[in-house]
Amino acid sequence: xxxxxxxxxxxxxxxxxxxxxxxxxxxxxxxxxxxxxxxxxxxxxxxxxxxxxxxxxxxxxxxxxxxxxxxxxxxxxxxxxxxxxxxxxxxxxxxxxxxxxxxxxxxxxxxxxxxxxxxxxxxxxxxxxxxxxxxxxxxxxxxxxxxxxxxxxxxxxxxxxxxxxxxxxxxxxxxxxxxxxxxxxxxxxxxxxxxxxxxxxxxxxxxxxxxxxxxxxxxxxxxxxxxxxxxxxxxxxxxxxxxxxxxxxxxxxxxxxxxxxxxxxxxxxxxxxxxxxxxxxx
Amino acid sequence: xxxxxxxxxxxxxxxxxxxxxxxxxxxxxxxxxxxxxxxxxxxxxxxxxxxxxxxxxxxxxxxxxxxxxxxxxxxxxxxxxxxxxxxxxxxxxxxxxxxxxxxxxxxxxxxxxxxxxxxxxxxxxxxxxxxxxxxxxxxxxxxxxxxxxxxxxxxxxxxxxxxxxxxxxxxxxxxxxxxxxxxxxxxxxxxxxxxxxxxxxxxxxxxxxxxxxxxxxxxxxxxxxxxxxxxxxxxxxxxx
Numbered sequence: 001x002x003x004x005x006x007x008x009x010x011x012x013x014x015x016x017x018x019x020x021x022x023x024x025x026x027x028x029x030x031x032x033x034x035x036x037x038x039x040x041x042x043x044x045x046x047x048x049x050x051x052x053x054x055x056x057x058x059x060x061x062x063x064x065x066x067x068x069x070x071x072x073x074x075x076x077x078x079x080x081x082x083x084x085x086x087x088x089x090x091x092x093x094x095x096x097x098x099x100x101x102x103x104x105x106x107x108x109x110x111x112x113x114x115x116x117x118x119x120x121x122x123x124x125x126x127x128x129x130x131x132x133x134x135x136x137x138x139x140x141x142x143x144x145x146x147x148x149x150x151x152x153x154x155x156x157x158x159x160x161x162x163x164x165x166x167x168x169x170x171x172x173x174x175x176x177x178x179x180x181x182x183x184x185x186x187x188x189x190x191x192x193x194x195x196x197x198x199x200x201x202x203x204x205x206x207x208x209x210x211x212x213x214x215x216x217x218x219x220x221x222x223x224x225x226x227x228x229x230x231x232x233x234x235x236x237x238x239x240x241x242x243x244x245x246x247x248x249x250x251x252x253x254x255x256x257x258x259x260x261x262x263x264x265x266x267x268x269x270x271x272x273x274x275x276x277x278x279x280x281x282x
Numbered sequence: 283x284x285x286x287x288x289x290x291x292x293x294x295x296x297x298x299x300x301x302x303x304x305x306x307x308x309x310x311x312x313x314x315x316x317x318x319x320x321x322x323x324x325x326x327x328x329x330x331x332x333x334x335x336x337x338x339x340x341x342x343x344x345x346x347x348x349x350x351x352x353x354x355x356x357x358x359x360x361x362x363x364x365x366x367x368x369x370x371x372x373x374x375x376x377x378x379x380x381x382x383x384x385x386x387x388x389x390x391x392x393x394x395x396x397x398x399x400x401x402x403x404x405x406x407x408x409x410x411x412x413x414x415x416x417x418x419x420x421x422x423x424x425x426x427x428x429x430x431x432x433x434x435x436x437x438x439x440x441x442x443x444x445x446x447x448x449x450x451x452x453x454x455x456x457x458x459x460x461x462x463x464x465x466x467x468x469x470x471x472x473x474x475x476x477x478x479x480x481x482x483x484x485x486x487x488x489x490x491x492x493x494x495x496x497x498x499x500x501x502x503x504x505x506x507x508x509x510x511x512x513x514x515x516x517x518x519x520x521x522x
Contacts, residue, residue, distance in 0.1 A: 022333045024475070024483040025413040124477050133417060133458045134477060180291050180299055223304055224412060224421065226333055226340040228294055250335050250414035258294040 008060035018127035032268035036074035050118025059102020075108025117149035230259030418457035418475025
């Protein structure tokens with residue numbers, strides 16, 4: 001079991017997502033940065049879909065009541081074990097009563113904590129990803145006890161060669177496909193979208209990121225149609241909305257672009273006023 | 283029912299969006315749902331996901347690529363006159379002004395008495411065109427023009443679970459407490475979305491919904507029956 005001493009800013013349990021229920025209006029959800037969350041599981045030889053903890057900007061304080069192994073990937077939020085700093089992107093052995101805490105955010109925004117065998121919170125509709133009105137709560141709270149598997153003994157293991165994927169956090173380039181309404185954009189809109197530097201507004205969360213800069217727009221709304229994680233919508237007032245993992249399943253704004261999977265992961269590590277540029281890929 | 287001229291568009295790295303003409307129409311919806319059932323059947327072993335809306339169908343293939351050409355020829359083999367089986371649900375709604383918080387407002391704006399708004403609202407059978415926005419939120423089409431009214435400019439922050447609203451030409455039910463912009467005219471005691479049910483929402487796209495007006499007392503009684511698991515919603519199966 002893991003005891004939540006402090007919850008952090010926005011900490012939730014996520015996996016690859018809740019598939020097959022979108023026809024009932026249920027979003028897919030899942031780890032915002034699927035690349036980092038997969039890496040966290042791989043480092044412990046977990047299954048790909050084991051649930052991890054998604055930690056946003058300010059980390060929680062966690063007390064382990066069981067021996068286990070952990071790994072931390074994604075953003076660097078200065079993790080420490082019993083007040084000694086520990087490395088990202090490798091595995092660490094945990095003893096009973098160890099305390100994991102976090103400090104200053106150095107790069108990225110979201111980090112992923114995996115434990116041996118994954119977090120064993122209740123599965124709802126085949127997934128442990130937290131989402132309002134689907135799971136009991138949509139983020140973890142102080143005082144909560146999270147179930148994990150116990151492991152019998154801890155084998156010490158040679159430390160892994162250092163994994164470094166800093167470009168994932170530093171690159172501003174967001175690769176996009178054309179969206180279904182892309183061809184309705186005017187030449188000026190087209191030029192603006194690919195030549196402008198955009199920045200992320202304070203309106204950014206697991207559902208969507210809105211950008212600070214707008215684009216002149218005369219496109220009319222469409223009849224409510226289908227959207228996906230990473231769909232870029234242009235609102236009547238010219239605002240740009242990028243749908244993220246907790247996106248609604250349908251929407252009525254023109255869908256001008258579509259992020260590829262890797263770009264959704266990269267964007268998940270960005271926050272207010274970070275710059276991005278769109279680049280068209282085939 | 284006829285065949286339509288469909289547009290196929292690649293959407294992202296692993297999806298195909300299929301589009302029907304941009305009008306809201308029962309025949310189009312049925313055609314979409316029929317094509318969806320053919321696709322689901324053909325690719326049952328591929329673990330694909332399909333979802334629909336008013337004029338579109340999205341096919342997502344996480345593993346093996348599906349070719350547009352294959353889908354086109356599958357559509358050619360569709361028997362457009364084939365009847366599909368749907369359910370018609372009778373949903374009890376209490377239109378008391380304590381629940382229908384925007385009834386007084388609509389009375390003024392629509393120049394209709396509250397009783398008239400209610401009798402117009404319960405007079406029609408509504409087609410479920412889509413589920414979305416919230417888990418279990420139904421978009422119902424076919425509302426009488428006399429009670430069309432636009433959504434609010436700034437949404438109400440907490441619309442109660444079960445609230446029945448009017449948004450433009452559509453009517454719908456809030457399956458859970460949520461912010462929302464629709465004008466609220468009543469409330470149903472029925473749970474539209476429940477994670478303990480399989481599937482979590484018993485109503486699906488293509489089904490029909492008819493509202494039945496109940497008193498506040500009946501609302502309370504049904505609520506108790508639901509809580510003790512003895513309430514049975516009225517449904518009839520129909521082919522269309």
